[in-house]
Amino acid sequence: MATKKAPKKTKKDNSNAKHIRTFWKLFAGFLGIILLFFLLASWGVFGSLPDETSLENPEKNLATEIVSSDGKTIGKFYKENRTPVPFDSLPDHLVNALIATEDARFYDHSGIDGKGTLRAAIFLGSRGGASTITQQLAKQLFTEQVSRNIIQRGLQKIKEWIIATRLERRYTKEEIITMYFNEYDFVNQAVGIESAANIYFDKPPMALTTVESATLVGMFKNASLYNPIRNEEGVKNRRNVVLAQMEKYGYISESVMDSLQALPLEIKFTPQGHDEGSATYFREYARSFMEDWIKENPKPDGSKYNIYQDGLKVYVTIDSKMQEYAEEAVKKHMAKLQIIFDEQNENNKTAPFRDISEKETEGILNSAMRKSDRWREMKQQGKDEDEIIASFNKKTKMRIFSWKGDIDTLMTPMDSIRYHKSILQAAMMSMTPQTGEVKAWVGGIDYKHFKYDMVKKGKRQIGSTFKPFVYATAIDQMHMSPCDTLPNTLYTIPSGRHNLIEPWTPKNSGGTYGGMVNLKYALANSINTITARLIDRVGPRPVIDLVQKMGVDTEKMPEVPSIALGTPDVSVYEMVGAYSTFANEGVYVEPILIQRIEDKNGTVLYQNVPKTKDVISKETAYVTVSLMEGVTQSGTGTRLRGTWATGSPVYKKAMTGYPYDFKNPIAGKTGTTQNNSDGWFMGMVPNLVTGVWVGGDDRATHFGSITYGQGATMALPIWGMYMKSCYEDKDLNVSTANFTKPEELSIETDCAKWREGASDIEGIPDEFDF
Known part of the structure; x- marks a missing residue:
């Protein structure tokens, strides 16, 4: 039987098989190359991989958060704003x-x-x-x-x-x-x-x-x-x-x-930029605090914390709502006050300055020029002074501040300096006197354009807001009562007494004298002659010692009687802390801003311990508070009651938010300095003390008359609007109660006839203003 022969392989079949083998070899080689690439990449040949x-x-730059007392993040410090x-x-x-x-x-x-x-x-x-x-x-x-x-x-x-x-x-x-x-x-x-x-x-x-x-x-x-x-x-x-x-x-x-x-x-x-958002001035204070704290408190391994990338949490005493109310009050009043100020300067050839020579004006502007960022930056670039000065007189594009929003314009840097000198400034701080917790901090009107913090860094003459310290010293030393009377006549302290080189005879604002007035009326209406008599009796040194115990820096405070009328420069921060001593029954509590610091894992790194000091007796504190209640009952602060200046177009124009119509006990004091350069109002209720300052960047920037230049018009409206908002927010529990009265009170404060004798003073109205 014949066998069947296998078919002969053709060249075409061999060629296909060869191509198939070649494909699979190439495919395997491709996969091998891919695998090799992956292996080489995983070994770090093409660049390092994470271990x-x-x-x-995974390393991250975590922002440090500033957390308010009511749990809100009010700011961050960051390289990258990541939380x-x-x-x-x-x-x-x-x-x-x-x-x-x-x-x-x-x-x-x-x-x-x-x-x-x-x-x-x-x-x-x-x-x-x-x-x-x-x-x-x-x-x-x-x-x-x-x-x-x-x-x-x-x-x-x-x-x-x-x-x-x-x-x-x-x-x-x-x-x-x-x-x-x-x-x-x-x-x-x-x-x-x-x-x-x-x-x-x-x-x-x-x-x-x-x-x-x-x-x-x-x-x-x-x-x-x-x-x-x-x-x-x-x-x-x-x-x-x-x-x-x-x-x-x-x-x-x-x-x-x-x-x-x-x-x-x-x-x-x-x-959430560093120049924007809420509590910008306070956040800068917190940054400074953190940088100082970091220097003294290294990590367990010896390295330093980094506030821009370590994800710390800084718990602060600021209340986000109260901060909002404070900033809104400043904004509303200052925008309105600026309009009035600009109107008064329309015919002022030296605007925004008053009462200074052309040479003094030039000095102010040149000083500001040398302190500017432009000057510092050009100096660092190696420019000589002539070249730098010339640049300040060349028009350039810039953005300037206005209450209606920033304005893009073309002007010389020197004109810009003069323009920003015309903008009135303000600062306020609010604090719980019993704990020292600062609840609101407004260091200026706009941090982006005006970075200098007038709450703690800035110090200005305090005017009549210093008088309660003189009265408190007299009460403490001589057991004086608000009902005690003194003659409202010109009073001279002779040279040689209390370090005086020449006699000192202070005058009353408005030039009104005559009759006998009690202390409550005298403080309520800020009568200078009475304050002069008191400091002559107690001496300047005890008054200075008192305010020093209340947290005021007295190193540069001269030991002379004129301090009684508020010639010293003091910060809003110091004034609020000092006034809080009165509201806290004579105990000074150092203002607290940073409660604690935690790392990103919640470990507590810092816990604040309050610092307190017994300064005056409960009795002295209460009597002084009682005196200051007279300021808002029938004195320079009566506008808070909603009954003063009703129908007056002048004051309606300036009094933002008026009438306030407060019915609860309020103790306070207005302050106005020479030439109306600074306006103050210090206001207290039992669980909240708030201080407000308003003025120009320079003392030469001021109103032309006391009508608008007094503390009752410049600063008091901010306090009024702020407190009105705080009272409307029931969650804040701001007190409407009476101040705590000591169980044993030997000094009479309830003077049924405390105005007795005042009617004999010619020209003094029922609510004398200055």
Whole structure:
């Protein structure tokens, strides 16, 4: 039987087999090269990769938070404005929006989405990218941005894949989501979801609505392009894409999507820059405090804390609502007062200065020029003085302050200095006298343009607000009563007494004299002759010793009788602390601003311990408070009662928020300095002491008359509006009660006829003002 021969292999068959073998060899080689690239990349040949420690604890620049007494973040110190939040602080719709838009199969892959990668490779990215959320996190945490060079980009992509798989092995899906939200830079100094939610919507992440979450998630595509402040239409369109993705994957219904897409883009931009936001002057004080604290308190390993990246939490005494009310009161009154001031300067050839020579004006401007940032910067550049001075007289583009908003203009730097010298300044501080906790701190009218803090750094003459210290000394030393009377006549302290070189005869404002007046009337109406008699009796030294015990720096305070009328320079900070001694039954409590400091893990690093000092007896403190109550009952502070100057167009024009119509006990004192340069009001209720100062940057900047230049017109309205807001906010529990009366009181304060004798004084009205 013949055998069947196998068919002969043709050349074509051999050629196909050869091609197939070649393909598989090439494919295997390609895979080998890819594998080799991955191995080389993982070994760090193409650049370092994070080690195990870095993956477990990715390094971040965490902002230091300033947290108010009512739990609000009122400021931050940061290199990057990032404050991490846990997963349970992220609303479900925010997480769902991210997954639907950026990585729909997030919970199904291990860092690399094979299906997405294949799709991106086939369609060259035209149908969407392949980067998973984990890969994007890897890029943010551990890889740097490189050029679009295809080789460099390919190497970076390999690194991202390797890091992504490592991240997936070390973290849960929830932790990866949380890290991604905390890491992303949403621009406008909003790094991380906590900052973004607060900056763009003025709320924490958990309070975001679905449409707000969609807006922020839309920014992940390109935050610079989809910037809500610059590209409103683009951001809205991108937001609607996110909402469509949420509907596509079943997170919201079609009807909900349609209703949300129709909504306008409602951004509530709340910047958190160092020059913006709430309590800017206080935050600068807190920064200075922290820098000093860091020098003396190193970490356990000996290194120093960094307030810009260590994620510290600084818990402060400031109440965010009271701070808001204080800033609003300053803003409202000062904007109105500035209009009046500008009107009075329309025909003033030396505006904004008064009562000084041309040479003195030149001196003020030249001094300001040499203290300016421009001068310092040009000096550092090596410019000579002639060149620098010449630059101050050349017009340049600049932004200047106005109460209606900053103005972009063209003017010389010297004209800018003169212009800003014409802007009236203000400062106020509010404190709980029993604890020393400072609840509000306004160091100026606008930190961006006027950085000098007039609460603690600035010191100005205090006028008649110093008189209660003289009265308190007389009460303490001589057991004097508010009902005691003294003659209201010119009084001369001769030379040689109390270090006087020549005789001193102070005059009353308004030139009104005659009759006998009691101490309560005298202080209420700020009668200088009575104060002169008192300091002559007690001497300047005991008064200086008293205020020194109350926290006032007396090193440069001259030991002469004229201090009784308020010639010393004292800060608002010192005055509030000193007055608080009266409200706190004679015990001085040093003002407290920083309660405690914690590290990022919640470990307490610093805890404030209050510093107290017994200064005067409860009786002396109460009697002095009783005297100051007369100021608001029938004296320079009666405007707080809502009955003074009713119908007067002059005072209605200046009294912002008037009438205040307070019915509760208020102790206080107005103060006006020579030439109306400084206006003060110190006001107290049992659990809150507040001081307000108003004046020009220079003493030569002032009103032309006492009508507007007195403390009752310049400063008191700020106190009135602030307290009115505090009382309307019942959560604050600001007292309306009487001041605490000592159980044993030997000095009479309830003078039924305390105005007896005053009617004999010619020309004194029922509510004498000055």
